[in-house]
Amino acid sequence: MEMSWVPVKRSWRLNERHYGALQGLNKKQTADQYGEDKVKLWRRSYDVRPPGLEPSDERHPLHDPRYSTLPPELLPSTECLKDVVERMLPYWYDAIVPDLHLNACVLVSAHGNSLRALVKHLDGLDDQEVVELNIPTGVPRMYELDGDLRPRSWRYLGDPDEVARRAAAVEAQASGSKSSST
Incomplete structure (x- = not known):
């Protein structure tokens, strides 16, 4: 980007998915409480939400x-990936698209x-493809868009071996190979 300063816009619409009653629990705790099959279903399905939080819960x-x-x-009170898509899209249309129409270079x-x-x-x-998508943590994904804002091409920026290692780490985390917070 070769820029010494980039204006920053923040939005709750780009927040991580809200895991409801699973918030703050690690994968072992959730598996012990709800069963491993349910946890996998909640974490990696497109339209199945985990149990929600009551409005009185301090984590809400x-x-x-x-x-x-x-x-x-x-x-x-809880979200599935479909909910995240619905939450994120207004930000795409209301904040990102106008900047792209001004030929701005946008970093998300x-x-x-x-x-x-x-x-x-x-x-x-499609819904199944996005469920299987593992985006490597901390690796920029650069798009070149056409005039209709459709991708002409995209690529990850960085060493291909490191990108593959980070994508594999995300996949391992999703499959429950590591014990970390939900």
Whole structure:
């Protein structure tokens, strides 16, 4: 990009998926409580949500001061990937597209599931393809778009072996090979 300064826009629409009652639990805790099959289903299906949080639960976004200006009905008690796509798309259309129409170079830095949602939209992936998509953590994915904002091409920036290693780490995490937070 060869820029010494990049303006930053923040949006809750690019937040990581809200895992509801699974928030703050690691994979072992969730598997012990709900069963490994359900945890895999919730984590890697497109339209199946984990159990939601009650509005009174302190982990519910209603209690987070960062979201105090948002209408309460926009704050999820749980989300599936389909919900993340629906949450992210208004940001694409309202914030990113106008900048792209001005020929701006746009850098989107976001969480794994919101990036998967964006890639689903840009690449026209179906529901199963996006579920199987493993975006390597911390590796920029650069798109060249045509005048209609459809991808002409894309590529990961960085050493191909390192990109593959990071994608494999994301896949291993999704399959439960590592013990980390949900």
